[in-house]
Amino acid sequence: MRQFKLEVAALLAAWASAAACLDVPQSSQGTCPNNVNAKQLGNKLSNTAEIYFPGSAGFAAAIARWSALDPPVASIVVVPGTENDVVETVKFANQKCLPFLATNGAHGSITTLGKMTHGVEIYLTQLDCVEIASNGQTAKIGGGILAKNLTDVLWAQGKQAVTGTCECVGYLGPGLGGGHGWLQGHYGLVSDQYVSMNVVLADGTLTTIDENSDLWWAMRGAGHNFGIVTSVTSKIYDLVPNYAIETLIFSGDNVEAVYEIANDNWLTNGTMPVDLNNWSYWYFDPTSDPDKPVIAFYIIQEGVNIVDPVYTEPFYNIGPISSQAQSGTYLDLAAWTGISLADPPCQKTGEANPRFPIYLKSYNATAQRQVYDIFSSLVTNSSGPFGSALFMFEGYSQQGVKAFPDNATAFAYRSDNLLVAPLLTYKLDGPELDAYVAQVGNQIRQILYEGSGDSSLHAYVNYAYGDETPLVWYGSEEWRQDRLQTLKKKYDPNARFSYYAPVA
Numbered sequence: 001m002r003q004f005k006l007e008v009a010a011l012l013a014a015w016a017s018a019a020a021c022l023d024v025p026q027s028s029q030g031t032c033p034n035n036v037n038a039k040q041l042g043n044k045l046s047n048t049a050e051i052y053f054p055g056s057a058g059f060a061a062a063i064a065r066w067s068a069l070d071p072p073v074a075s076i077v078v079v080p081g082t083e084n085d086v087v088e089t090v091k092f093a094n095q096k097c098l099p100f101l102a103t104n105g106a107h108g109s110i111t112t113l114g115k116m117t118h119g120v121e122i123y124l125t126q127l128d129c130v131e132i133a134s135n136g137q138t139a140k141i142g143g144g145i146l147a148k149n150l151t152d153v154l155w156a157q158g159k160q161a162v163t164g165t166c167e168c169v170g171y172l173g174p175g176l177g178g179g180h181g182w183l184q185g186h187y188g189l190v191s192d193q194y195v196s197m198n199v200v201l202a203d204g205t206l207t208t209i210d211e212n213s214d215l216w217w218a219m220r221g222a223g224h225n226f227g228i229v230t231s232v233t234s235k236i237y238d239l240v241p242n243y244a245i246e247t248l249i250f251s252g253d254n255v256e257a258v259y260e261i262a263n264d265n266w267l268t269n270g271t272m273p274v275d276l277n278n279w280s281y282w283y284f285d286p287t288s289d290p291d292k293p294v295i296a297f298y299i300i301q302e303g304v305n306i307v308d309p310v311y312t313e314p315f316y317n318i319g320p321i322s323s324q325a326q327s328g329t330y331l332d333l334a335a336w337t338g339i340s341l342a343d344p345p346c347q348k349t350g351e352a353n354p355r356f357p358i359y360l361k362s363y364n365a366t367a368q369r370q371v372y373d374i375f376s377s378l379v380t381n382s383s384g385p386f387g388s389a390l391f392m393f394e395g396y397s398q399q400g401v402k403a404f405p406d407n408a409t410a411f412a413y414r415s416d417n418l419l420v421a422p423l424l425t426y427k428l429d430g431p432e433l434d435a436y437v438a439q440v441g442n443q444i445r446q447i448l449y450e451g452s453g454d455s456s457l458h459a460y461v462n463y464a465y466g467d468e469t470p471l472v473w474y475g476s477e478e479w480r481q482d483r484l485q486t487l488k489k490k491y492d493p494n495a496r497f498s499y500y501a502p503v504a
C-alpha cells in the first residue's frame with residue numbers, strides 16, 4: 001500500500017502524539033511547535049515524493065534493515081522524488097525539532113544508529129539517476145542508488161565505477177566512509193573518484209561542493225556526519241571485461257599455513273599486483289568439514305580466464321579439501337563471493353549482524369590460530385546460535401588507495417592492507433546475549449590487535465560495531481580529530497547528523 005502525500009491527513013493525529021516534540025532533543029535557540037502536520041510537508045514536496053506512516057506496507061519496506069541490532073526508529077518515512085524534496089524534508093524536521101536520518105541500502109549496522117528513537121527517515125531510493133558526461137569520463141549519480149543498479153546502468157554503456165562489492169548495498173553509504181571495492185587497486189577508494197557532490201547540509205541548505213570546499217575532505221571518510229548527498233559526480237572508466245577466480249576450501253587445521261602464504265609478497269615486495277584481489281571467509285560448511293568451520297580462500301584476477309598458477313600453486317601445495325576455478329566478467333564477482341542479490345547478505349532475515357572490524361598490515365599466523373579456535377568454539381554446527389556466522393578477510397589490491405596521500409581525505413587507513421572482521425550473526429534474545437556477543441567479538445578483535453604490533457586500533461567505520469571511539473573510526477592523529485571537530489562546529493553545530501558513527 002502506497003500512502004501518497006495528499007492522502008495522509010487522516011493518519012496525522014495519531015502520529016503527531018506519538019512523536020511529540022518534547023521527546024526531541026531541543027536546539028538551544030528557538031521553540032518547537034508542539035504538533036506536527038505532515039500535510040504541511042506534503043504540500044512542499046514534488047508530486048513524486050511519498051510519505052509513509054507506521055502500519056503501511058510502504059513504511060515496513062522502507063524501514064526493513066539488514067541487521068536487527070539497535071536499528072534506528074522512525075515515526076515517518078519520506079521518500080524524496082527530487083533533490084529539493086530532501087531540502088524541504090530537512091527544513092521541516094528542523095522546524096518540528098524532529099531527528100532525521102538518510103537511508104538507502106539499509107546495510108548500515110553500527111549500533112549508534114539505535115540512538116535514533118523517533119523522527120523522519122529520509123529514504124533516498126528514488127534518487128537513482130545516472131547521467132554519463134559527454135566526454136565519458138564522469139557520471140552524475142543519484143544519492144540513493146544501489147551498487148548493482150549503478151553497475152548495470154554503466155555496464156550497458158561500456159563503463160564502470162568503483163563501487164562496493166555487495167550488490168544490494170548503497171553506492172553512497174560505503175563512499176561516505178571511504179568505500180572499498182574490486183577496482184580500488186587501479187583507482188583508489190569509492191570516494192577517491194568523487195569530483196563534486198550536491199549535499200543538503202544540517203540547516204537544509206542544498207550546496208554543491210568540490211575540492212575547493214573545506215568540507216570536501218570530510219565528506220570522503222566521515223561524510224555521514226555532515227550532510228545528505230543527493231547526487232555525486234564521480235569518475236568512471238572503461239570496462240575490464242573478463243575475470244577469473246579460484247576458490248579453495250581448506251580445513252581449519254591449515255590456518256597457519258594458509259595465512260603464512262596469504263602474506264607472501266607476490267613477487268613485488270609486498271604490493272599486490274593491481275589486477276589481483278584475495279578474500280577469505282571462515283564459516284560452517286558441513287559438506288566440507290562436519291566438525292568445524294572451513295577456510296574458503298578466493299583469488300581473483302582480472303583480464304584472464306584462469307588465475308595465474310604463480311598465485312594459486314602455493315595454496316594448492318597446502319592441500320585444499322576442494323577447489324573450483326571459474327571465469328566470467330566483473331558482473332560475476334558478487335555471486336562468486338556470496339554477496340549477490342540472491343545471497344544471504346542481501347536478505348533481511350531479522351537477525352542481528354554485528355561485526356568487529358580491524359585493519360591489519362599483514363596476517364599474524366599465531367593470532368589467526370587463536371581467533372580461529374574461538375570462532376570455532378562458537379560455530380560448532382549450522383543449527384547452533386552462531387551457525388551462520390562468517391569471519392571475513394578482505395585483501396584488496398592497494399596501489400590506487402596508496403596513490404593518494406594519507407591526509408587526502410578523512411579516510412584514515414590508507415597504510416593498512418587487510419580488512420578483517422568477524423560477523424557474528426545471531427537471533428536476538430535479550431540483552432544478555434547481546435552483551436555476550438559484544439564481549440566475544442571484542443575479544444577476537446583484541447587478539448588480532450595484539451598480534452598486529454599496531455599502537456592504535458584501526459577499524460573501518462562502515463563495518464564498525466558501534467562501541468569504538470571516533471579515534472578508532474577516523475584515526476587517532478590529533479590533526480584529524482581537530483579538523484573533524486572544527487568542521488562539525490561549522491557545518492552541523494546542533495549535531496543533527498549524529499546517529500552514524502558520530503565524530504563527537
Ligand SMILES: Cc1cc2nc3c(=O)[nH]c(=O)nc-3n(C[C@H](O)[C@H](O)[C@H](O)COP(=O)(O)OP(=O)(O)OC[C@H]3O[C@@H](n4cnc5c(N)ncnc54)[C@H](O)[C@@H]3O)c2cc1C
Binds near residue numbers: 228345346
Ligand atoms: C553485505 C555487506 C557488504 C558490504 N560490502 C561493502 C563493500 O564492498 N565495500 C564497502 O566499503 N563497504 C561495504 N559494506 C559496508 C557498507 O559500507 C555499510 O554497511 C554502509 O553503511 C551501507 O550503506 P547503505 O546505503 O546500504 O546502508 P544505509 O543503512 O541505508 O545507510 C547507512 C548510513 O549511510 C548514510 N547515508 C546513506 N546514504 C547517504 C546519502 N546519500 N547521503 C548521506 N548519508 C547517507 C546514513 O548515515 C545511513 O545511516 C558492506 C556491508 C554489508 C552488510
Ligand SMILES: *[C@@H]1O[C@H](CO)[C@@H](O)[C@H](O)[C@H]1NC(C)=O
Binds near residue numbers: 125128144145
Ligand atoms: C534497482 O534495480 C532493480 C531491478 O534490477 C529495481 O527493481 C530497483 O527498483 C532498483 N532500485 C534502485 C534503488 O534503483
Ligand SMILES: *[C@@H]1O[C@H](CO)[C@@H](O)[C@H](O)[C@H]1NC(C)=O
Binds near residue numbers: 267268269
Ligand atoms: C624488492 O626490494 C628489493 C630490496 O629493496 C629490491 O632490490 C628489488 O628490486 C625489489 N623488487 C621489486 C620487484 O620491486
Ligand SMILES: *[C@@H]1O[C@H](CO)[C@@H](O)[C@H](O)[C@H]1NC(C)=O
Binds near residue numbers: 378380
Ligand atoms: C549445535 O551447537 C550447539 C552449541 O553451539 C549445541 O548446543 C547443539 O547441541 C549442537 N547441535 C548439534 C546437532 O550438534
Ligand SMILES: *[C@@H]1O[C@H](CO)[C@@H](O)[C@H](O)[C@H]1NC(C)=O
Binds near residue numbers: 263
Ligand atoms: C592478499 O591481499 C593482501 C592485500 O592486498 C596482500 O597483502 C596479500 O599479499 C594478498 N595475498 C594473496 C595470496 O593474494
Ligand SMILES: *[C@@H]1O[C@H](CO)[C@@H](O)[C@H](O)[C@H]1NC(C)=O
Binds near residue numbers: 217405407408409
Ligand atoms: C596534506 O599535507 C600536505 C603536506 O603537509 C599539504 O601540502 C596538503 O595540503 C595536505 N592535504 C590536505 C588535503 O590537507
Ligand SMILES: *[C@@H]1O[C@H](CO)[C@@H](O)[C@H](O)[C@H]1NC(C)=O
Binds near residue numbers: 450
Ligand atoms: C603475533 O601475535 C603474537 C600473539 O599476540 C605475538 O606474540 C607476536 O609477537 C606477533 N608476531 C608479530 C610478528 O607481530
